[in-house]
Amino acid sequence: MPAPGSQASLREMNRLRVLDTVREHGALTQVEIAGVTGLSAATVSNVVKELDSAGAVILSPSIRNGRRAVRVSLAASTGLIGAVVFGDRDVRVVIGTGGKEIVAQKRMPLPADHAADEGIDRGARLIHELIAHSGHMPSDVRAVGVGLPAPIDTVTGLVGSNGILPGWRGVDVRAVMQEALGTQVLLDNTANLAALGEAKFGALQGVSTGVFIKASYGVGAGLILGGEVFRGSAGTAGEIGHVTIDENGPVCRCGNRGCLDTFVGAQAVLTALRATHGSLTLRDVISRALDGDAGCRRVLEDSGRHVGVAVAGVVNLLNPEVVVLGGQVSRLGEIVLQPMREAIERCAIPSAAATVDVRVGVLDPDVADAVGALALADQVREDADRAALLVGQP
Amino acid sequence: MTTTTTAAPVLSMTGVSKRFGAVQALKDIEFSVDAGEVVALVGDNGAGKSTLVKTIAGVYTPDEGQVNFAGSPVSIGSPAEAQELGIATVFQDLALCDNLDVVGNLFLGSELLHKGALDEVTMEKESWRLLRELSAKIPSVRIAVASLSGGQRQTVAIARSLLGKPKVVMLDEPTAALGVAQTAEVLNLVERLRENGLGVILISHNMSDVMAVADRVVVLRLGRNNGVFRVAETTNQEIIAAITGATTNAVSARAARKAHQEDQP
Numbered sequence: 001m002p003a004p005g006s007q008a009s010l011r012e013m014n015r016l017r018v019l020d021t022v023r024e025h026g027a028l029t030q031v032e033i034a035g036v037t038g039l040s041a042a043t044v045s046n047v048v049k050e051l052d053s054a055g056a057v058i059l060s061p062s063i064r065n066g067r068r069a070v071r072v073s074l075a076a077s078t079g080l081i082g083a084v085v086f087g088d089r090d091v092r093v094v095i096g097t098g099g100k101e102i103v104a105q106k107r108m109p110l111p112a113d114h115a116a117d118e119g120i121d122r123g124a125r126l127i128h129e130l131i132a133h134s135g136h137m138p139s140d141v142r143a144v145g146v147g148l149p150a151p152i153d154t155v156t157g158l159v160g161s162n163g164i165l166p167g168w169r170g171v172d173v174r175a176v177m178q179e180a181l182g183t184q185v186l187l188d189n190t191a192n193l194a195a196l197g198e199a200k201f202g203a204l205q206g207v208s209t210g211v212f213i214k215a216s217y218g219v220g221a222g223l224i225l226g227g228e229v230f231r232g233s234a235g236t237a238g239e240i241g242h243v244t245i246d247e248n249g250p251v252c253r254c255g256n257r258g259c260l261d262t263f264v265g266a267q268a269v270l271t272a273l274r275a276t277h278g279s280l281t282l283r284d285v286i287s288r289a290l291d292g293d294a295g296c297r298r299v300l301e302d303s304g305r306h307v308g309v310a311v312a313g314v315v316n317l318l319n320p321e322v323v324v325l326g327g328q329v330s331r332l333g334e335i336v337l338q339p340m341r342e343a344i345e346r347c348a349i350p351s352a353a354a355t356v357d358v359r360v361g362v363l364d365p366d367v368a369d370a371v372g373a374l375a376l377a378d379q380v381r382e383d384a385d386r387a388a389l390l391v392g393q394p
Numbered sequence: 395m396t397t398t399t400t401a402a403p404v405l406s407m408t409g410v411s412k413r414f415g416a417v418q419a420l421k422d423i424e425f426s427v428d429a430g431e432v433v434a435l436v437g438d439n440g441a442g443k444s445t446l447v448k449t450i451a452g453v454y455t456p457d458e459g460q461v462n463f464a465g466s467p468v469s470i471g472s473p474a475e476a477q478e479l480g481i482a483t484v485f486q487d488l489a490l491c492d493n494l495d496v497v498g499n500l501f502l503g504s505e506l507l508h509k510g511a512l513d514e515v516t517m518e519k520e521s522w523r524l525l526r527e528l529s530a531k532i533p534s535v536r537i538a539v540a541s542l543s544g545g546q547r548q549t550v551a552i553a554r555s556l557l558g559k560p561k562v563v564m565l566d567e568p569t570a571a572l573g574v575a576q577t578a579e580v581l582n583l584v585e586r587l588r589e590n591g592l593g594v595i596l597i598s599h600n601m602s603d604v605m606a607v608a609d610r611v612v613v614l615r616l617g618r619n620n621g622v623f624r625v626a627e628t629t630n631q632e633i634i635a636a637i638t639g640a641t642t643n644a645v646s647a648r649a650a651r652k653a654h655q656e657d658q659p
Contacts, residue, residue, distance in 0.1 A: 025533050035534035089606070108578035109585060111605030112626070118602055122574055129575035270626075279609060279624060284430075287589070 011047075014039060018047045019056065019074070026104060027073035027135035029064045048072055060135070073135030074103050080131070080140045081381055083373035084123040084177070085147035085190060088112060088217035088266070089281075091119060092370050093126040095134065095141070099375040100201050104130045107366070116171040124180035141183050143380040145373030146173060147190040149218060154235035157187065161242075163253040164218075186376050188231075190214065191238060193372030194326050194361070195222025196229050200375045202324075202362035209320045213240065215307060215336075216327035216365070217266040217282060221314070241265070243310050260310045264303040272299050286331055297335060304336035308343025315348040315356055326361035326368055333360055402465050403428045404561050404593045405450070405481065410459030412445055419445040421617050423459070427562060427593040432584060434596045434604040437614035438637055443597055446614065447566055450595070451483040452476035464561065482555035483564040488547055492540035496532060497521045499539050500554045524553045527590075528583055545576025552583055563587055564595040569603050581607050601630050613637055 002008035014037075021036045022028055028036070034044045048070070051057045055075055062071040080103065083094045089112055094105040106126055110119060123146075131138055148168065151160035157175070159168050177185040188196075195212035198204040204212060210224040219241035223230040231237050241261040242254050249258025262268055266282040273280060276295055280288075289296040311323055323344075329336055337358060345353045363371055406426035412419045420442045427433045437443045448454045450461075452470040461468055463479050470476045476483070490499050497517050506513040506520075521535045530549045532542065539547060548568055555563055565584070569577045584607045587594050598604050604611060604625075611623045613636040621636040634640075 025531055028533055032533040032537070035536060106575055106578050107582060108574070109581045109606040111602055111630075113629075114602065114605075125574040126578060129573060133575065279626065283589070 011050075014043060014047050015051060018044065018051065018072075022057065022072055022074055023103060026133040027060075027071050029062060029069040029071055031064060031069065033072065058135070071135065079142040079381060080136060081374055081377035082127050082131075082141050082144040082181075082183075083147070083370045083377065084127060084144060085193065085370045085373055086110075086119055086123070086149060087190070088149055091123045091126070092366065093123060093130060094367070094370045094374060095127065095130050095136075096374050099378045100371060102367075102374075104134045105367075105370070106130060113167055115167040116173065116176075119167075120171075120173070120176055120180060124177065127181060138182060141181070142384065143184045143186065143377035144177070144181055145193065145376040146177055146185055146187045147193045147369050147373050148173065148187070149190045149216075149220070151236045151239050152187055152189050154231065160234075160236050161254050163255050166253075184380060186373075186380060188373070188376060189220065189222075189235070189238075190369040191220030192222040192229050192231065193376065194363075194369040195224055195238075195324075195372065196375055197363055197368045197370075197372030198324055198326065198361050199224050199227070199229065201371060202368065203359060204322060204324055207320075207322050209318055210322045210324065211311065211314055211318065211320045212324045212326055212361070213307060213311060214327040214369075215264065215303065215325065215329035218261050219264055219307060219327075223314075223318070224320075225318070240310050240314065243313065245306065245310065260306060263306045269299050269303060282328060286328055289332055289335060300329060300332055300336055301339045303329065304339035305343045307336075308340035309347050311340065312344045312347035312353070315344055315352045319352045320356055323356055323358045324361050325358070326363070326365055328365050330360045330365055403462075404464055406462045407450075407456075408460050408462075410446075410449065410456045410461070412449060412454060412456050419617055420449070420456070422619070423614070423617075424619055425612060427595055429561065429593055430588055430591045431610065432588050432594040432596055432608045434598060434608035434611045435614065436598065436601075436604060436611060436633065436637055437620075440616075441614040441637075442617040443614055444566075445617075447483070447564060447595075447597060450476070450481060450562075450564060452481075477558055477560075480559070480561040481564065482558060482560035482562070484548075484551045484555050484566065484568065486567045486570065488551040490539045490547055490551060493538060495538055496525075496535040496542075496550055499550055500524070500557065502554075504557065521553075524556060525549070527556075528553060528586055530583075531579070543576060544572045545579040548572070548576070548580050549583060552587075560592065562593040562595065564597070566597045567599070568596070569598060569600060577603065601633065604633075605630060615639055 002012055017037050018033055021033055030044050030048055034041045052059055058073050058075050060071045062069050080095050085092045090107055090109050092107045094102055096102040108122060128138060150165040153160040157172055158170060159165055162169055174185050174187045191214040194214050198212055204210045204224055207224060208227050212222040214220045221238035221240040223238045242259045244258050245260050245263055246258035250262045251257050252259035252262045269285060270280060273295060285296045289300050341358050361368055403426040408424055410423040411421050423446060435443055449456050452473040452475050455471060500521050501517050506517050518535055525532055528549060532546050539550060568580050581603060584594055596608060608625050611625060611633055613620045623633055
C-alpha cells in the first residue's frame with residue numbers, strides 16, 4: 001500500500017477510477033474513459049497500458065468518429081459468472097469474474113405477482129445484454145446463480161409452497177433458466193443467498209453459528225451452521241416468515257394463520273399505514289421513516305419487535321454468535337434493531353440472549369443476495385476447473 | 395419528499411371534452427396525478443390518449459372542462475405555457491438533434507450565456523449534475539446523440555425535460571422501441587422521478603411495464619374514461635378487459651341481464 005498523498009497512491013487511485021468506469025459503463029474507448037473520469041488522455045493511456053500488462057483489461061481495436069481507437073473491456077481470464085436474483089417487485093442481474101468482482105449489473109422493476117415466464121424471460125435477456133455490452137460472448141459465462149424469494153424444494157427443484165410466489169407455481173426454474181442461458185444454473189432462496197454473501201464478504205465472515213434475517217417484502221432467514229449455509233433436509237430451512245406467532249391471527253398467503261409474515265411483511269406494513277398515509281410502497285415507507293415520519297417509524301419499530309420475538313426462538317434453538325439483519329428494512333439501522341434486541345432479550349434464555357450480537361448487514365441490501373448467488377456460481381466454476389485438472393484437460 | 399400524500403393533486407382535470415369537427419375525441423374526461431405518483435394512461439388505438447396528452451401539454455385547448463394545476467384553475471394555451479407551469483413532456487420521437495452533443499441537446503433553445511458567449515463550462519457541469527441525479531449511464535456529455543443507445547437517448551430527453559424544474563413529467567411511450575436492458579433503465583428512471591416527488595404520467599402499451607412502476611392506471615376507451623385502477627388491487631386481465639371493452643359488450647350485458655332475471659323469479 002503506497003503512502004497517502006504520494007505519486008504512487010495517486011497512480012493507484014487513477015487505476016481504480018479507470019477500472020470502476022469500465023465496470024459501470026461496459027466497454028469504452030480511451031477517449032470516453034478520459035471524458036467520464038476527467039483524467040487527461042495521456043494519463044488514461046498510461047493507466048490502460050499498466051492495466052493491460054497486469055492482465056486486468058482486454059484491448060481491442062475499434063473505430064470512433066471515423067478514427068482508429070482502442071476499446072477497453074474488463075478481462076475475464078477464467079470465464080464469467082452470473083447472478084439473476086428475483087425480488088417480489090424486481091429482478092437484479094449481475095455478471096462478474098468472481099464473488100465480489102462485479103463486471104456489470106442492472107435492476108429491472110417487475111409487476112407484483114408476475115408470472116414465471118415473464119420474469120425468466122426478462123432475467124435471461126438482461127444477462128445476454130449485459131454480456132454483449134461488456135464486450136464478452138455468451139459462451140464465456142460458466143455458471144449462473146438464480147435466487148427466488150420463496151422456499152425451494154431441493155428434491156423436486158420447484159417452489160416449495162403454492163401460496164408464496166403464485167406465478168412461479170410448478171415451474172422447474174432451474175431447467176428453464178438453464179435452457180434460456182445455455183449454461184449451468186444453480187437455484188436457491190434469496191435469504192440463503194444473502195446469508196452466503198454476508199458469510200463470504202460481510203458481517204458473517206468467520207462466524208461459525210450465525211443467523212441472517214432478510215426483512216423486505218417478506219421475511220426470511222438464512223442459517224449459517226459450522227460456517228456453511230444450512231439448507232435442511234429439503235432446502236426449506238430458515239423459513240422464519242412462516243413461523244406461527246398468533247394461532248388466531250390473520251390468514252397468511254402460505255395458507256396458515258398468524259405467520260410472522262402477516263405481521264411484518266410489506267402487505268401488513270402498508271395496510272397499517274393506508275388510512276393515514278394513503279397508498280405507499282415499501283421503499284416510500286422506509287425513506288419516510290428515515291426522514292423522521294412518526295407513523296412510518298412506529299410501524300417499522302413494531303416490525304422489529306415481532307421479528308425479535310421470532311428470532312428469540314431461533315436464538316434459543318441455535319445459540320448463535322451473531323444475528324444479522326438484512327433486506328430493505330435494514331436500511332433503518334438502529335430504529336428497528338433496538339426493538340428487535342429488546343424482544344430477543346425479553347423472550348430468549350438469558351444466557352443465549354446475552355452472548356448474541358445483533359447487527360445490520362455490511363453489504364447493500366440490493367446486492368447482498370446477488371453477491372451470494374455469484375459466490376455460489378463461483379464455487380461451481382472452481383469445482384469444474386479442479387475436476388478438469390484431475391482429468392488432465394486444460 | 396413530503397410527509398403526506400393526502401394533499402390535493404398537482405394536476406387534475408374534470409369534464410374535459412375535445413371535438414375535431416364531427417369527431418368527439420375526448421368526452422367528459424376525469425384525470426389527476428399527485429406529487430410522487432406514477433399514473434399510467436392506457437387505451438386502445440384511437441382511445442384518445444394522444445389527444446389527452448396534447449391537451450395537457452398545451453398543444454390543444456379543450457372545448458369544455460376545467461384544468462387545475464397545484465390547486466388553482468388554469469388554462470393551458472400553448473406548450474410554452476405548459477412548460478412555464480411545470481408540465482414537461484417527452485414525446486415519443488424524443489425531438490433530439492442527432493448531430494448535436496448531449497450538452498447541446500439539453501440546452502437547445504435555452505443556452506446559458508456568459509458575457510455574450512455560450513457558457514459551455516456551466517452547461518457541461520449542469521448536464522453532469524442532471525444526469526447524475528438520474529443515475530444515468532452516459533459515457534460522455536460531449537458525444538453526439540446519434541451514437542447513443544435508445545435508452546440513453548430517452549435518458550437525455552428526460553433530463554432535458556427536468557431542466558425547467560417541472561412538477562409533472564409526461565412520458566409518451568418511453569419503452570416502445572427499446573431492448574430489455576434499456577427498458578430496465580427507463581423504468582428505473584421513472585421510479586427515480588417518483589422518489590424525487592414528481593408526478594409522472596406514463597403512456598404505454600406494455601402491460602408489464604405499466605404494472606411494474608405505476609401506482610394507478612387510467613383507462614381510456616373511445617374518448618371516455620373506462621375505469622381507474624390501483625395497481626396494488628387489480629390484475630392485468632382486469633385492465634385489458636377495460637381497454638378492449640370486454641367488460642361491457644353486448645354479450646356480457648345480455649348475460650348480466652339474464653343472471654339478474656334468474657335471481658328474481
